[in-house]
Amino acid sequence: MPAKDVMTAQPPMVPESDNGWDSLLQEISHRPKRATERKQDRSKRTEQQILTGALRVFARDGISRSRIADIAAEAGISASTLYEYYKSKEDLAYDLPLSHLAEFFEGYHVAAANKTTRERLLLYLVMSADYAREHAEWARLFYLEIWPSVFVTDTDLRHSINDFTRVLLFLVNEAIAEGWIARDRNIYETVAMLTGGINQIIITWLLYRKPRNLTKAGNEMAERLIAVLEIEAHAKQ
Amino acid sequence: MPAKDVMTAQPPMVPESDNGWDSLLQEISHRPKRATERKQDRSKRTEQQILTGALRVFARDGISRSRIADIAAEAGISASTLYEYYKSKEDLAYDLPLSHLAEFFEGYHVAAANKTTRERLLLYLVMSADYAREHAEWARLFYLEIWPSVFVTDTDLRHSINDFTRVLLFLVNEAIAEGWIARDRNIYETVAMLTGGINQIIITWLLYRKPRNLTKAGNEMAERLIAVLEIEAHAKQ
DNA sequence: GTCCCAACCGAAATTTCTTCGTGAACATTC
DNA sequence: GAATGTTCACGAAGAAATTTCGGTTGGGAC
Numbered sequence: 001m002p003a004k005d006v007m008t009a010q011p012p013m014v015p016e017s018d019n020g021w022d023s024l025l026q027e028i029s030h031r032p033k034r035a036t037e038r039k040q041d042r043s044k045r046t047e048q049q050i051l052t053g054a055l056r057v058f059a060r061d062g063i064s065r066s067r068i069a070d071i072a073a074e075a076g077i078s079a080s081t082l083y084e085y086y087k088s089k090e091d092l093a094y095d096l097p098l099s100h101l102a103e104f105f106e107g108y109h110v111a112a113a114n115k116t117t118r119e120r121l122l123l124y125l126v127m128s129a130d131y132a133r134e135h136a137e138w139a140r141l142f143y144l145e146i147w148p149s150v151f152v153t154d155t156d157l158r159h160s161i162n163d164f165t166r167v168l169l170f171l172v173n174e175a176i177a178e179g180w181i182a183r184d185r186n187i188y189e190t191v192a193m194l195t196g197g198i199n200q201i202i203i204t205w206l207l208y209r210k211p212r213n214l215t216k217a218g219n220e221m222a223e224r225l226i227a228v229l230e231i232e233a234h235a236k237q
Numbered sequence: 238m239p240a241k242d243v244m245t246a247q248p249p250m251v252p253e254s255d256n257g258w259d260s261l262l263q264e265i266s267h268r269p270k271r272a273t274e275r276k277q278d279r280s281k282r283t284e285q286q287i288l289t290g291a292l293r294v295f296a297r298d299g300i301s302r303s304r305i306a307d308i309a310a311e312a313g314i315s316a317s318t319l320y321e322y323y324k325s326k327e328d329l330a331y332d333l334p335l336s337h338l339a340e341f342f343e344g345y346h347v348a349a350a351n352k353t354t355r356e357r358l359l360l361y362l363v364m365s366a367d368y369a370r371e372h373a374e375w376a377r378l379f380y381l382e383i384w385p386s387v388f389v390t391d392t393d394l395r396h397s398i399n400d401f402t403r404v405l406l407f408l409v410n411e412a413i414a415e416g417w418i419a420r421d422r423n424i425y426e427t428v429a430m431l432t433g434g435i436n437q438i439i440i441t442w443l444l445y446r447k448p449r450n451l452t453k454a455g456n457e458m459a460e461r462l463i464a465v466l467e468i469e470a471h472a473k474q
Numbered sequence: 475g476t477c478c479c480a481a482c483c484g485a486a487a488t489t490t491c492t493t494c495g496t497g498a499a500c501a502t503t504c
Numbered sequence: 505g506a507a508t509g510t511t512c513a514c515g516a517a518g519a520a521a522t523t524t525c526g527g528t529t530g531g532g533a534c
Contacts, residue, residue: 064301192437200433
């Protein structure tokens with residue numbers, strides 16, 4: 001891990017060099033991708049084509065209405081070939097979001113380096129919304145079908161989803177230590193408020209394309225949520 | 238929660254006798270139930286058995302994994318008979334939540350009578366969480382599978398879901414008129430914050446049974462959200 | 475060039491949803 | 505209380521989708 005020699009201006013708000021932040025982000029952006037490693041090049045290409053095709057079809061038709069045949073056609077292979085890669089349609093659907101999720105965490109890790117806790121929290125919320133906008137197909141699958149699914153039994157997926165919350169938990173704890181989030185508030189409740197607020201914006205956008213500008217709306221919501229927490233802490237003092 | 242007498246300086250907090258409140262609640266708690274009315278008594282019984290059976294199976298297995306045969310067995314009828322009542326599995330799944338939803342609105346309408354806007358808002362959030370706890374199977378179906386579904390093309394259902402937001406919008410508008418929610422905030426953002434916060438609590442409970450006591454958690458979250466809005470309005474002043 | 479095995483496919487098997495024809499239960503009328 | 509028509513129920517067949525299987529193709533190591 002790079003030492004935090006390059007410090008930003010604020011004396012009291014700089015995150016400690018390592019209280020677990022980097023290792024946390026490290027861990028969650030490197031969840032096991034796939035057990036089976038593909039041998040040949042064409043196979044890797046096919047795998048990619050399946051993923052892209054599946055994403056398109058799933059996002060368009062939803063998981064349950066999507067047909068394997070369609071996905072296979074989209075990927076330019078036969079339906080039976082798909083079973084060389086994924087053991088079922090569900091398996092495919094639940095594996096699909098993982099790589100994007102890891103990519104998001106990785107991007108966030110980089111972007112959040114050398115930032116204060118407050119900035120990190122804001123960035124996390126903002127980037128969540130923005131990533132959904134940039135990867136709308138993925139987001140439809142993830143936020144509308146996977147996240148709330150009853151079947152998040154697949155451990156890899158379950159972990160990755162929990163990671164989403166873990167980062168927030170970490171940051172909220174930091175913020176409490178720093179004194180700008182009220183100590184006497186239930187941490188989980190605070191996290192739920194943050195997650196819920198941002199997710200609601202994202203979900204509404206995915207379903208109705210409202211508000212038009214998701215990035216702007218996400219930004220506003222994020223600013224507002226954090227401001228609210230700060231006011232709470234002040235009022236309590 | 239500490240007394241907020243400090244905040245509430247406004248004397249006239251009683252909602253006008255009818256500015257659309259009753260007609261709104263009236264409307265949304267009487268959405269068309271079913272087009273086809275059953276003639277014989279045994280048929281009404283069967284219909285009920287299907288609904289109960291379907292709810293159990295859907296909540297347990299999720300819509301996509303649920304099998305018509307299982308539902309029929311649960312209801313004590315043959316699979317083909319089920320098609321006399323619903324034209325497809327999806328149709329059944331999407332019709333199922335409607336009656337509960339209407340029941341909820343009806344119950345809320347009664348409970349919210351002769352209350353201030355603030356109390357109504359609080360009650361709405363609290364009752365949402367509590368209703369989910371009391372009707373966990375229904376809630377699993379509704380919050381985890383139906384609400385976020387891409388396929389809410391069925392107009393009845395779509396309307397009922399939107400109603401959920403409409404009530405909040407109405408109340409927030411009232412609150413703004415009364416002056417205890419900041420006027421310069423985006424109304425939809427405010428509603429998203431409220432919905433998101435409560436839903437997040439409910440969803441987490443449905444998936445992980447945490448927090449243990451949903452009623453208490455819902456109450457706390459609701460109080461907090463409203464308090465936050467009040468503080469915002471004050472800070473802005 | 476030969477060999478091996480990963481990758482691929484078409485056809486068949488399986489599973490689940492849905493339709494259809496027929497008969498039983500019930501209500502209505504005489 | 506028999507005749508008649510309608511509602512309700514079911515088993516068997518049909519349709520649609522997923523998944524398995526045996527065999528063929530093709531890429532890369534030697």
